[in-house]
Amino acid sequence: MRQSLEKLKKNTKKLLNLSPKDKEEIILRLAEALFKDKEAILKANERDLASFTKSEALKDRLLLNEKRLNALCASLRQIALLEDPVGRVLEGWINYAGLKIEKVAVPLGVVCVIYEARPAISAELIALLLKSSNGGILKGGSEAKNTNFAIFDCVKAILKDYDLDTCFLMMSERAELDELLKMNDLIDILVPRGSSAMIAEIESKSKIPLIKHDKGLCHIFVDESVNLRQAVAIIINAKCQRVSVCNALESLLVHKNIAKELFSLLKDEFEKNKLELYADEESSKLLKDTKLTLHKATSEDYSTEWLDYKLSIKQVSSISEAIEHINAYGSAHSDAILSNDAANIALFQRQVNSACVFVNASTRFCDGGEFGFGAEVGISTSKLHARGPMGLRELCTYKYLISGEGQIRG
Secondary structure, eight states: OHHHHHHHHHHGGGGGGOOHHHHHHHHHHHHHHHHHTHHHHHHHHHHHHHTOOSOHHHHHHHOOOHHHHHHHHHHHHHHHHSOOOTTOEEEEEEOTTOOEEEEEEEEOSEEEEEOOSOTHHHHHHHHHHHHTTOEEEEEOOGGGHHHHHHHHHHHHHHHHTTTOGGGEEEEOOHHHHHHHTTOTTTOSEEEEBSOHHHHHHHHHHOOSOBOOBOOOOEEEEEOTTSOHHHHHHHHHHHHHSOTTSTTSEEEEEEETTTHHHHHHHHHHHHHHTTOEEEEOHHHHHHHSSSSOEEEEOOHHHHTOOOOSSEEEEEEESSHHHHHHHHHHHOOSSEEEEEOSOHHHHHHHHHHOOOSEEEESSOGGGOSTTTTTSSSOSOEEOOSSSOOEEOOTGGGEEEEEEEEOSSOOOO
C-alpha cells in the first residue's frame, strides 16, 4: 500500500497543471460516462442491497436507482461549471517596504475520505477533489463495495485518458484502513464521515489531521410566536422526507405555551408517518390519545441520532432553555428555530453552537447541492478550517506569495 500512496502523492502534482477548462472537460466526461454505464452500476447496487441486513431506513442510504443516478450526473455537471477554487487571491496588499503580498488559495494535497453507504458520494468526491486539484483516497463501507467499485472503475477509465488515474484510490477493507491511518507522511487530511464512535476510533489511531463529519443530531425549536401551520409543514419535512440522512430532524423542542395547539395539529401527521415518539411527561400527556407508540424520554434518547422514524420531544419554558438543551445534546450539525420574534431569532443565531443555524426552514436544506456547491465532501462539525457543507473552497488552504524588487530588511 505504501508504494501506491507514494505514487499517488507524487502524481497529484499533475493536477496542479490542469487549467480550469481542463477540469471542466474531465468532470463533464465523468458525468457522461456514469450515465452511459448506469445499467452496470445499478446492477452492482442490486448486489449490495441483496446482502444488506440493517434497517429499511438505513437501506435507503445505500439505494442507488435511476432517478438518483441521474441526479448524481446533474451534480457532476454543476461541479464542472463552478468557479475554479485554486489560485483565487483571497487578500492582497503592499506593506511598508513595498512588498506585494498575496494570500492565494491552494489545494490541501492528498485527502482521504472515510464514509459509509451512499455510494453516489464516490463520484461526487472525485469530481470535487479533481476540481480543487487534490489527490484522493476513498475508503467506502463494505456494504456498498460493489457499487463503489463499479462507479470508480467507470471514473478511472476516463481519468486514464488524461494520465490522472493514479491520483485517486478506492479501498473497502477494514485492514486497509488500519494501515492507511499510519501514513501521516503521505496523507494531508482525513475526513471521516460517520458515527461518533467511528470518528473517535480513527482519531485515536492516527496522527493525520482530521476534519470531523460527525453525527447529525438536529433540533428544531418551535417558539411561541410561530406560525403553527407553517411549523407543522417544516417539522414533518425535516423529520420524514428522508429519515436516514444526517440533516433529518431528531429532536423537537416546543415552547410550553403553544405545545397543546401544535401537537393537536401534528398528531395526524405523526400517525400518518408512523412515528415512534420519545417524549417528556408533559408532551406525552398531550399525545396519549393517539395511535402513536410513546416512550418516556431519557437523557440517552435526547443524545440519540435515530436515522429512523423515531423522534425525541421536549417542552421548554423559554428560548434560553432551548438553546441550553441544543448545545448540551446536539452534535453542532444543523439546528433550527421556528419563530416570528426577531429578538429570539437573533439570540438563537448568536448562541446556538452549530455549523448551520436555520430560521423558519427545514434542516434538510443543509446540503452542498442545496447551498449551490454541486455536492459536498460532507457536513463538517469541526471548528477549524471547514464548517457545515464542505465544498470546493473548503478543499483548499492558502499560501502567501510575496513579490519584491530587491528589498532587504533593515
